[in-house]
Amino acid sequence: MNEHRSGQEMARQARAADCSGDPLLRVEGLSKRFGGLKAVNDLSLHVAHDEVVGLIGPNGAGKSTAFNLISGTLVPTAGRVMLAGEDITGKPPNVVVRRGLARTFQSTSVYPAATVQQNLLRGALSTLPGSIWTHVCTTTARRAALRRVARDVDEILALSGLGPFRDTAAGGLAYGHQKLLGVSIGFATQPKILLLDEPAAGLNGEECAELGRLLLRLQAHRRMSVLFVEHHMDVVMALCQRIYVLVQGQKIAEGTPQQIQANPAVIEAYLGAPDHADA
Amino acid sequence: MEMNKAVLPAVQGSGARPTIRGAAAPRPLGPLGYGLLAVLVAVPFFLNKTFTYHLAIFVCINAIIVVSLSLLARAGQVSLCHGALVGVGAYISVACVKGLGLPFLVGAGAAMLSAGVVAFLLGLVVLRLQGVYFVLITFAFSELVRLVLLEWVDVTGGANGVTSIPPPSIAGLVFLDKPAFYALAVVVLLAVLVFFRMFYASPAGEAVDAVGENPALAESSGIGVRRTQLFAFTVASAFAGLGGSLLAHYLGYISPESFNMHYSVALIVMMVVGGRKYLIGGLIGALVMTPLPELFRGAVQTQDIFYGVALILMLRFMPQGLAGVRMTWKRKKAA
Numbered sequence: 001m002n003e004h005r006s007g008q009e010m011a012r013q014a015r016a017a018d019c020s021g022d023p024l025l026r027v028e029g030l031s032k033r034f035g036g037l038k039a040v041n042d043l044s045l046h047v048a049h050d051e052v053v054g055l056i057g058p059n060g061a062g063k064s065t066a067f068n069l070i071s072g073t074l075v076p077t078a079g080r081v082m083l084a085g086e087d088i089t090g091k092p093p094n095v096v097v098r099r100g101l102a103r104t105f106q107s108t109s110v111y112p113a114a115t116v117q118q119n120l121l122r123g124a125l126s127t128l129p130g131s132i133w134t135h136v137c138t139t140t141a142r143r144a145a146l147r148r149v150a151r152d153v154d155e156i157l158a159l160s161g162l163g164p165f166r167d168t169a170a171g172g173l174a175y176g177h178q179k180l181l182g183v184s185i186g187f188a189t190q191p192k193i194l195l196l197d198e199p200a201a202g203l204n205g206e207e208c209a210e211l212g213r214l215l216l217r218l219q220a221h222r223r224m225s226v227l228f229v230e231h232h233m234d235v236v237m238a239l240c241q242r243i244y245v246l247v248q249g250q251k252i253a254e255g256t257p258q259q260i261q262a263n264p265a266v267i268e269a270y271l272g273a274p275d276h277a278d279a
Numbered sequence: 280m281e282m283n284k285a286v287l288p289a290v291q292g293s294g295a296r297p298t299i300r301g302a303a304a305p306r307p308l309g310p311l312g313y314g315l316l317a318v319l320v321a322v323p324f325f326l327n328k329t330f331t332y333h334l335a336i337f338v339c340i341n342a343i344i345v346v347s348l349s350l351l352a353r354a355g356q357v358s359l360c361h362g363a364l365v366g367v368g369a370y371i372s373v374a375c376v377k378g379l380g381l382p383f384l385v386g387a388g389a390a391m392l393s394a395g396v397v398a399f400l401l402g403l404v405v406l407r408l409q410g411v412y413f414v415l416i417t418f419a420f421s422e423l424v425r426l427v428l429l430e431w432v433d434v435t436g437g438a439n440g441v442t443s444i445p446p447p448s449i450a451g452l453v454f455l456d457k458p459a460f461y462a463l464a465v466v467v468l469l470a471v472l473v474f475f476r477m478f479y480a481s482p483a484g485e486a487v488d489a490v491g492e493n494p495a496l497a498e499s500s501g502i503g504v505r506r507t508q509l510f511a512f513t514v515a516s517a518f519a520g521l522g523g524s525l526l527a528h529y530l531g532y533i534s535p536e537s538f539n540m541h542y543s544v545a546l547i548v549m550m551v552v553g554g555r556k557y558l559i560g561g562l563i564g565a566l567v568m569t570p571l572p573e574l575f576r577g578a579v580q581t582q583d584i585f586y587g588v589a590l591i592l593m594l595r596f597m598p599q600g601l602a603g604v605r606m607t608w609k610r611k612k613a614a
Contacts, residue, residue, distance in 0.1 A: 067465045097501035115546065122489040125482055126501025135483035146482065189501055265360045
């Protein structure tokens, strides 16, 4: 394989047997301006196959905006988003998902009135061939596809540990379980890469650990990359292979968790400048 | 702490919004429900009064139209032009049967097709609007349809409407007298209910409910919100057209004012009173609200006030409608 990247990445790419040497997700010069405010400015990042990458930064750094730009919820002012070599810039979310990039939301996002099983089924709907106009009729092929989806849903139920709540309305689940369900709905779309927006927000230590284990189980079940925004530093440091740091819409650092923890610019962004701390 | 809570079976309806569900998985009525339905259907035959038949026919037609309207509601949109689309179906059906001399079934099919196509084209343009903006546009469209029917005198007969519309006839059977037409209306209504029951259990129904419940999540899960709502709007309107066809051939007379905005509002009231999230809600709403104006025949003012008060009380005390009450009660009993 024709490798021209750092050693660490080469090891990862070797693990991803069938990949072509190009990263799965490549973001180039992504910018978003709201009036005079540069919410995201010239952001470039990449995520390799099977890689878990973190995006961190203080509040208001533009992390969620970056997510919205990558997933198609917002259209960027400038820049490109490439997924597996295909340009998905500015495509609406429901198209981006079908290309293999799914995202979850910062707040808990489930279908509260539907059962847990239905929630996952709705996540998996996009994997059915055809459009909604053809979903009404039942053919043999369609029934087979539906059985396949139902099997998928059962597997994800088992993986997520939400099996006991299969027929419970999602709105009746505990907060921690709703968060897990949100991630599982994203996984049900069979993404090549899953973008998680603060999946551990509001979770306690044990729930954070469970979330980490869930991600590992999901990755072991079906290959996928993960890019996530998170404030829980212990979660980020434990799960991520690489980290990008965003401050005021600008990327100020990238590297392994060790490199990031030792990076003076990052420490300054989080704790303020040590020498002239007059704030 | 939260995990401990979760070990217990989740508490239904503990939040501000009840987490009950009537929908996607087919929920059999149960023997009692089917028995009740059979009795209800049979009542007019036993009473055998012209007026009872008349009311029962209207209940059936309204139920068909309200059940279709709730499809759009479940996709997260409210339309103020459903009555106008009933009108489109009625006029097209009459044009086919009375004008061109085609069989009734062709007229009914043309009614469904035309109302569906009109809604599809309208939806293509306006379904990028959400919420109140969509409601306003559909209100404007409703007025547009009414004015076209009113002004295009050569084709529609203008304010005088169309008279002496022939009764439906299928394969030599003419549904002229009321018991016969009632039988036809019941069969069509049951067919529509069965169709929607199967629809809501299909992936398409699941997509519609997903979009109605959490559009942002649906969009991010690959369920296109606009496409799904366009689908719901088109299918709902096609069935509105079917209702319009039945209505026209039953009454034998139609005029633009039969399909004005007040009619659309009355349909929404029926839907909300019956329970907009439940298939059976359309039937319940039509069953409760259709005979009511007859009770207030002498005083039209009182009737409007009653409509308003009923709607306010419903929204305050049972936001899920009458069908919602039944489902909540069932859940409570099960718990």
